[in-house]
Amino acid sequence: MNQLTSSPLLTLENVGIWYEQEEEPIVRDVSLTIDEGESLLVMGPSGCGKSTLAMLCARLIPQSVEAVVTGTVQYDDKLMQPGQIGYVFQDPDAQFCMLTVADEIAFGLENRGLDPDLMPDRIQYALQKAGLDVPFDALSAMFSGGMKQLLGIATALALDPALLIFDEPTANLDPLASSQIFTRIAALHQERKTMLVIEHKFQALLPYMDRVVVFDERGQIHRIGEPATVLVQEWDWLVDHGIVSPFMRNPFLPEPIVRLKQKTAALPKAKTGDTLLTLRDVVVKYGEHTVLDRLSLSVQEGEWLAIVGPNGAGKSTLLQVMAGLEKPFAGDILLTGKVVATMKPKDRFTMLAYCFQNPEYQFIFERVCDELANRFVGDEVPEEVTTLLQRFGLEKAAKESPFSLSQGQKRRLSVASMLRKEHDVYLLDEPTFGQDAKTMQAIIDQLAGRHQDGKTIIMTTHDMDLVMRYATRVVVLSEHHILYDGDQAGLFERPDLMKKAHLRADEQVDTAFLVTRQDHEVRKPSNRIKKTPLQRLHPSALFLTFLVATTMAMFASQLPQAIGLFIASLAVIFGIGQVSVFAFLKRFWPFFLLYILYFFTNIANIAPPPGTHVTHFLWYTLSVYGLIKGMTLSIRMLGSVLFGILLIDAVDFTDLVIGFCTDFFVPPQFAYGTMAGLRVVPLFSSEWKKLRQARQIRGVEKTSSFLRVITYALPILSQGIRMSERVAIAMEARGFVGVVTQSAKARTFYRRLKIHFDDYLFFVFLLFISFLCLSWL
Amino acid sequence: MKWKLRDVVVMVILAVVCGGIYRIWDVLYPLVNTAWVPSQGMLNGLWFIACGLIPYIIRRPGAALLAELIAAMIEQALGSQFGLQNLIWGLAQGVGAEVAFALFFWRNYSIVTMMLSGALAGLGASITFYFQGGNAYVGSTVFLYFLFSAISGAIFGGILPKLLGDALHRAGILRNFAIGKVVAKKG
Numbered sequence: 001m002n003q004l005t006s007s008p009l010l011t012l013e014n015v016g017i018w019y020e021q022e023e024e025p026i027v028r029d030v031s032l033t034i035d036e037g038e039s040l041l042v043m044g045p046s047g048c049g050k051s052t053l054a055m056l057c058a059r060l061i062p063q064s065v066e067a068v069v070t071g072t073v074q075y076d077d078k079l080m081q082p083g084q085i086g087y088v089f090q091d092p093d094a095q096f097c098m099l100t101v102a103d104e105i106a107f108g109l110e111n112r113g114l115d116p117d118l119m120p121d122r123i124q125y126a127l128q129k130a131g132l133d134v135p136f137d138a139l140s141a142m143f144s145g146g147m148k149q150l151l152g153i154a155t156a157l158a159l160d161p162a163l164l165i166f167d168e169p170t171a172n173l174d175p176l177a178s179s180q181i182f183t184r185i186a187a188l189h190q191e192r193k194t195m196l197v198i199e200h201k202f203q204a205l206l207p208y209m210d211r212v213v214v215f216d217e218r219g220q221i222h223r224i225g226e227p228a229t230v231l232v233q234e235w236d237w238l239v240d241h242g243i244v245s246p247f248m249r250n251p252f253l254p255e256p257i258v259r260l261k262q263k264t265a266a267l268p269k270a271k272t273g274d275t276l277l278t279l280r281d282v283v284v285k286y287g288e289h290t291v292l293d294r295l296s297l298s299v300q301e302g303e304w305l306a307i308v309g310p311n312g313a314g315k316s317t318l319l320q321v322m323a324g325l326e327k328p329f330a331g332d333i334l335l336t337g338k339v340v341a342t343m344k345p346k347d348r349f350t351m352l353a354y355c356f357q358n359p360e361y362q363f364i365f366e367r368v369c370d371e372l373a374n375r376f377v378g379d380e381v382p383e384e385v386t387t388l389l390q391r392f393g394l395e396k397a398a399k400e401s402p403f404s405l406s407q408g409q410k411r412r413l414s415v416a417s418m419l420r421k422e423h424d425v426y427l428l429d430e431p432t433f434g435q436d437a438k439t440m441q442a443i444i445d446q447l448a449g450r451h452q453d454g455k456t457i458i459m460t461t462h463d464m465d466l467v468m469r470y471a472t473r474v475v476v477l478s479e480h481h482i483l484y485d486g487d488q489a490g491l492f493e494r495p496d497l498m499k500k501a502h503l504r505a506d507e508q509v510d511t512a513f514l515v516t517r518q519d520h521e522v523r524k525p526s527n528r529i530k531k532t533p534l535q536r537l538h539p540s541a542l543f544l545t546f547l548v549a550t551t552m553a554m555f556a557s558q559l560p561q562a563i564g565l566f567i568a569s570l571a572v573i574f575g576i577g578q579v580s581v582f583a584f585l586k587r588f589w590p591f592f593l594l595y596i597l598y599f600f601t602n603i604a605n606i607a608p609p610p611g612t613h614v615t616h617f618l619w620y621t622l623s624v625y626g627l628i629k630g631m632t633l634s635i636r637m638l639g640s641v642l643f644g645i646l647l648i649d650a651v652d653f654t655d656l657v658i659g660f661c662t663d664f665f666v667p668p669q670f671a672y673g674t675m676a677g678l679r680v681v682p683l684f685s686s687e688w689k690k691l692r693q694a695r696q697i698r699g700v701e702k703t704s705s706f707l708r709v710i711t712y713a714l715p716i717l718s719q720g721i722r723m724s725e726r727v728a729i730a731m732e733a734r735g736f737v738g739v740v741t742q743s744a745k746a747r748t749f750y751r752r753l754k755i756h757f758d759d760y761l762f763f764v765f766l767l768f769i770s771f772l773c774l775s776w777l
Numbered sequence: 778m779k780w781k782l783r784d785v786v787v788m789v790i791l792a793v794v795c796g797g798i799y800r801i802w803d804v805l806y807p808l809v810n811t812a813w814v815p816s817q818g819m820l821n822g823l824w825f826i827a828c829g830l831i832p833y834i835i836r837r838p839g840a841a842l843l844a845e846l847i848a849a850m851i852e853q854a855l856g857s858q859f860g861l862q863n864l865i866w867g868l869a870q871g872v873g874a875e876v877a878f879a880l881f882f883w884r885n886y887s888i889v890t891m892m893l894s895g896a897l898a899g900l901g902a903s904i905t906f907y908f909q910g911g912n913a914y915v916g917s918t919v920f921l922y923f924l925f926s927a928i929s930g931a932i933f934g935g936i937l938p939k940l941l942g943d944a945l946h947r948a949g950i951l952r953n954f955a956i957g958k959v960v961a962k963k964g
Contacts, residue, residue, distance in 0.1 A: 021952060066953065366947065404949030550861040554908050591858045597807040598858075605814050607915040619813070633910040641860030644853050670785055674847070677789025681851075684794065713941060718950045720790040725953060728783035741782065 008033040009079065009163060009194055010057060015071035017052050017061065017219075026052050027219040030071075034163070037192040039185075041202055041227065044215025045242050046408050046436035050198045051090075052219075054165050055729075057196055058085045064732040078162040082735030083108050086156025090168040092148035093683065094726035097676035099654055101127070101151060102136035105158045106750035107672070111735035112159065119750050126158035131184055141682055144311055146177025153184055155734060164188065166197040172433075174311045174462050176502030179204060200436065203251050206231070216241060228252050242438025248465060273301035274336075276425060276456055277322060282331035284317055291317045293480040294331070299458060301424075304451050306471035307460045310502035313477045315460040316357065316429050322458065323354045323427050325693040345696055353423040354697050357430045359414035360715045361694035363402040368394060371402050372417050392416045392442060403718050408439035415443050419450070426450060428459040432466060444470065464503055468492070476501045532578040532650065539651040540659030541759040545766055546643040552770045553636050559628055562635040564773035569639045572766070573646050587645055595634060602630030653678070659753045661744050669741040676727045680720070687716055778883065783953065784835040791834070792844045795827035796851025803857050814918050818903075818925025824866075825898040825934025826941075828874035829891060833942040836955035838883050841894065845871030866905050873901030874934065886956075888939060895934030899926035 010033065017027040027049035034040060034057070042050050055061045059079065062069055079085055089095045098104040105123045114122065123136065132150040134143075140151055149169050156164060166185065170178035182204045188195060189208040199205060212230045214223045222237070223230055231238075232252050238244045277299040284292040291314040299305055307315050320326035321333060324340040333340040335351065356362055365371040369381045372388050381389075381398060389395040392412040397405055402413055415431065426447065432440040448470065451457050461467060467474055468488050476484035476491065478501045484491055491497065534542070549569075556562045573579050604620035606629045615622045654675065661671035740747040802823050810817045831844035849867025857863050877894035878886075903911075903923035911919050942956060951957040 366944065401948040546861055547864060551865060554862075554865070587856075590856075594807045594858045597811045601807070601811045601814065602910065602913075604811075605915070605918060606913045607918075629913050633913070636910075637860065637862060639860075640862040641858065644857075644860035644863070647861075648854055648856075669780065669782055670843075673782055673785025674789050676786050677793060680790060681793050684797065714944060714948060716794065717791065717941070717945055718948055720794060721787055721945065721950050721954075724786035724790045725783050728781070728786045731782060736782065 009036045009076045010034040011074040013072045018068040036194055039189045039195045039209045040211050041209040042198045042213045045217045047406050048215040048217050049219035051167050054167050058087050058165050064729050083159040084162050086161035086164040087733040088152040088166045088169045090171045092145045094723045095152050095730035097731050101138045105155050108159045108734040110747050111740045113748050116748050122158055126154040129157045130154035145173050146180050149181055164195045168198050174502050245437040276301045278334040280332045283329045285329045302454050304457045304472045306467040307475050309477035319427050319429055349697050352425040353418045355418045355428040359410040361691050362414045369398040388416050425456045534577045534650050538755050538759045539656040545763045549766050549770050550640045556636055559632045560777035561773055562632045564777045566635050566639045568769045569642045573642050577646050599634045602633045603627050662753045663755050667742050780837050788831050788844050791831050792827050792847035793851050796848040799824055799852040800855040815921035818922040819929050821902050821926040822929035822933025825895055825930050828871050829934045829938030833938055834954050834956050841874040842871035869901035869905040870898040873897035891939045892931040892935035895930035896927040898934050899930030902926050
């Protein structure tokens with residue numbers, strides 16, 4: 001495959017990479033060349049430094065991520081320009097910095113200084129290449145994980161990179177969305193794009209990879225070679241080192257279907273007992289959106305029930321409803337005949353254990369050993385805790401913070417603390433999500449042990465191998481309904497159902513179906529049809545104008561002045577702003593009571609001049625002077641609120657922030673950093689909710705101390721911090737480095753913002769009016 | 778001392794969280810304030826978490842001011858009852874906190890500096906309070922308001938953010954930020 005090229009694109013010789021503060025190098029003695037037009041698959045156990053190596057190849061190490069690199073690395077000149085190495089990251093949520101699709105793709109083009117006139121065509125081209133059919137103003141936050149990854153590919157392809165790196169792009173995706181990404185990678189391979197792909201679920205990719213690089217857990221290359229040779233010769237090694245799971249089939253050694261069936265049949269028959277959990281006509285709604293629609297289901301004691309289905313089908317919600325964490329809109333949930341909603345949380349969570357998808361939600365303590373004991377244990381770790389630590393391979397980390405563990409360790413810890421006490425039912429939300437085969441096996445072995453003891457296990461999962469091997473019953477959830485309920489064999493005989501529930505990754509993606517599904521979610525009518533005069537002004541200038549006006553209003557000390565300014569702001573909001581009175585009142589009324597209180601506070605506390613008639617009421621002093629003064633202050637505040645509401649309604653947020661960069665000398669680093677930070681805001685509300693649920697399960701102590709607040713804030717803050725690091729790296733990977741981050745002049749802008757005569761006019765007008773009110777009235 | 782992109786992003790994300798928390802305190806405000814105006818001073822520190830926590834983590838010039846401003850903007854965007862006046866409060870509090878860090882050339886983030894920063898944020902809030910209507914109140918009210926704000930600022934805007942930052946640091950997620958580097962060197 002290498003005959004096409006003369007010199008390699010990238011050469012690594014005896015490369016080692018150290019992170020500061022770590023004792024051991026994460027990657028060592030790596031010698032590797034990447035030739036032009038070559039597709040390289042990288043695999044290895046989790047924590048072996050695959051991503052670190054990929055970041056070195058992308059020149060993100062040591063520029064964006066600090067690390068010490070030894071050995072020699074030679075990049076071809078083609079790779080030296082910013083943005084010439086495209087990078088698709090693992091976390092679909094943490095690689096974007098803008099709100100709309102077009103802004104997102106344009107971001108990389110702007111950093112390159114491309115003429116804005118050429119951008120729309122390039123954006124269209126990139127979307128087409130990535131196979132993402134969405135309008136330019138679609139909001140990427142609304143996308144499914146798969147669509148986000150396709151957008152990630154589009155942002156990379158827009159820059160026509162010489163090397164494309166995929167760092168576990170499907171780790172967070174369901175089988176169908178994964179196969180969408182694989183289809184793209186296959187197409188790019190056919191165009192002879194140079195690619196480096198890290199992927200756990202590599203089977204579907206093998207036909208499109210020229211070479212495979214296998215790492216061991218020490219960060220050394222174990223083997224490089226053609227896929228067929230390596231996988232045939234190294235299969236047992238791969239299984240031993242937990243890179244592939246023992247029940248996975250070697251794609252190069254075809255296994256007869258008959259044996260597969262025997263495997264399933266050989267499992268012990270479920271010893272099912274009485275009915276444990278019953279759901280009757282359960283309806284769950286989030287606002288207007290129905291998540292589960294009249295769903296009925298009963299679970300017997302001793303079952304291992306797997307809930308499968310596409311992303312967003314309501315699997316997690318179903319699990320939460322079962323645990324009583326989510327209240328249904330209608331319907332009953334019975335746990336051993338008792339209504340879950342009326343059970344005390346304490347009783348409920350003695351019977352059932354729940355394991356969240358994100359293990360961090362469950363952590364309350366600052367040390368792993370305390371976490372496992374569910375109390376502060378001091379230096380003497382109790383024996384039962386030590387046993388648990390050993391069983392899950394966490395003994396070395398006993399005194400560390402749960403948040404500092406690797407992903408695999410965190411998951412093992414959360415499962416371990418769930419298994420600490422005996423429960424009747426174990427509910428697990430994607431227990432093997434994002435884990436390597438080794439961690440997965442450790443978790444599954446523990447669960448299998450409990451199942452043997454006659455306990456009930458209910459889990460949601462995307463992993464069909466896992467379902468086939470262990471579950472005694474499968475429920476397929478799709479579009480708010482149960483599509484299938486029965487044993488695995490029956491499900492695998494229904495390809496139509498499998499396809500509908502996104503459970504098949506091995507066939508071509510039905511794109512027609514995908515597009516229609518995206519359509520109703522993403523294609524919302526564009527809201528930039530008609531602009532009011534105020535919306536035509538430069539948003540950042542408008543913002544500053546309002547701020548100056550609000551500051552001036554602070555000097556209105558007489559009632560007529562305050563009223564005058566208030567009328568002026570009313571004129572702006574309803575006249576130039578063209579806000580409808582009804583819409584305004586709807587927004588405004590919740591504040592009404594607050595203003596009455598505020599008004600009263602002013603009246604009651606204002607110091608009247610000596611000799612004024614004063615009435616004493618409780619500890620307040622009331623006077624007519626105070627009444628008038630209080631009105632002045634309250635009206636002044638109302639004016640400020642009017643401007644505030646107007647800004648939220650009238651201004652396009654992206655324009656506001658970017659406007660500061662283009663016209664008010666704010667360095668691009670701050671403007672785009674702000675956009676990236678604000679983009680993650682919607683995620684916080686869902687995080688908060690899950691955190692509260694997790695605390696409910698753990699049975700949080702009633703004593704609310706100062707420190708308790710801190711442990712409560714830790715998961716959310718740490719999530720935010722990690723996310724911001726990833727986002728910053730992703731932005732730098734798209735050429736947001738050096739002078740383009742410091743000066744607006746060094747880059748171009750897709751959005752055309754310019755200060756016009758009207759902006760000056762409005763500024764002078766509002767200031768003049770304010771000045772008039774203050775001096776004349 | 779130079780800002781990195783990740784400093785900016787982490788500042789904004791943390792400021793957003795703080796802004797959301799501020800919006801919750803906003804509901805308390807009229808109740809406390811109506812009962813006794815200076816008692817509001819005692820709570821004021823709760824609005825200075827951003828201008829304590831964020832500079833403590835990223836340790837960059839301007840971090841306190843920018844963080845407090847962004848948090849105030851978020852609070853306002855979430856429908857705070859104070860409208861654009863919010864930004865003026867945020868500005869004054871941020872400037873106050875920033876002065877404390879500037880006095881030490883942005884090199885000292887000890888507990889004393891943190892408390893001073895919180896107290897000066899309280900001074901900023903008190904000055905705003907004075908111009909936003911406090912000047913119409915009895916002198917003792919204004920003085921108590923300032924005193925309580927400074928104390929509350931030192932606690933909620935100084936000690937609390939330090940504890941939070943230290944806890945985050947112990948969790949090992951701040952290694953790539955200034956706080957991680959400084960503490961690592963000492964150790």
